[in-house]
Amino acid sequence: MQLLWDHRADILGAFLTTIQIMVLASVIAAFVGVIMAVCRVSPVAPLRILGTGYVEVIRNTPLLVLLIFLVFALPDAGITIPLFACMFVGVGVYAGTQVCEVVRSGISAVPSGQIEAARALGFGFFAIIRFVVLPVALRLVIQPLTNVAINTALSTSMAAALGVVELTALGPRLQEGSAEILLTFGVIVVGYVLITSSLSAISHVIERKLGVQRG
């Protein structure tokens, strides 16, 4: 117990670092994911290929390999990104593939009558996407997007393997005997459960306010 109390500032700092990486990565994932999803359903063939290529390559690479590539291989090619930025960019680009696939499934679940109605009113592709498809599609996939957010939160733990001091990294840092190890991991578990359960709670609120009632 004493060990944890002595390190309370470190623990809080590590927790906040995890949340920082998670938030920044989620923002990147949301942007990249939605844009790529629109690319994948657009009438422009090269954009569709770009979207498919992005998803297939990134999704099939282990996140750790992706992060190591950003941290070690890119500096070798003369592009050096600060370690912390590597983490949220890597996790964000990785989670973006999941956002892309979820949004794409949402787009295909939008009732065709609504799209036909918009077309009958003379909406073009971008107007349909912007005003009809995305607002409905995103509301349809609140639940799967929550799962993506939770996955993203858990993925940030990879940063520990590359020396960023966040929640998971507390494990190897605070270890003096088996009792302390159990306590430290108790703290880590509480931290992650706190994050994942708040994400679920937030999504419930959003689902109630914005969710589409499925008939």
Next chain:
Amino acid sequence: MCNVVSQSILFDAPGPKARARIRAAAVVSVIIVAAIVAAALWQLGLKGHLDPQRWSVLFTGPILSYLGVGLINSLLSGLIAGVIAAPLAVLVAVGRRHGPRWLRWILSGYVELIRSLPLLVLIYFFFLFLPSVEIKVSPLWQLVIPLVLNNVAMISDIFRAGMDGVSRGEIEAAHSLGLPSWRVITKVILPQATAIVLPALITQYVRLFKETSLGFVVSFSELLTRGRVMAEFTHSLFETYALVGATFVVINILLGWIARTVQARMSRS
């Protein structure tokens, strides 16, 4: 293209004007992507990464066989974890559906806890805790034990969904024929559930294979660990990590392709 259905509905059959616009957008996007690729290649060229010499170093016998053993270790650890996890996952799924109340509580607690924890936390836990209570485990098992714990939870949820997909009528028919409950589970529910979950199961195994790269943190000699050793040995960091990444991508795309083929064959029958 697989997205033809959603596409055809999002826009009218393009007329001459729209076709011109699509063509213009295509040209512009190709130019932008080509410019980015060219800039990347130029940057690589500056640092000498386009020199065939730097790549051919990797494709020599000893290095390839060193990395090849790493790949085999990756596949092997994934296979061991997958083979152990699947039957346990079935037991957990059946226990959560048909077990007594106390068992259901314990199993749900286990699955929910694992699902809200990063795999890396489990790995660090066993990596640090077991030695502290004087239990010695080889790096392979330091990786496989957390992988199994994690995948049992994930796969059991896949199986639970599959068991929900078995038609109620068949289960009732089996009961009314006088089959005991456990035989209804083993003879009626599980075979059909397995068929239903096969594609999801393969997707999970792709994930499992990617997760074996975490052997890196316990110094298990898998592809990524060996890739790092090689990168430091050859000083070709970019080339080595690119090769390691490409290997994962190729194998996982193959696995994904198998999953889609299986799914297509099953939906036809």
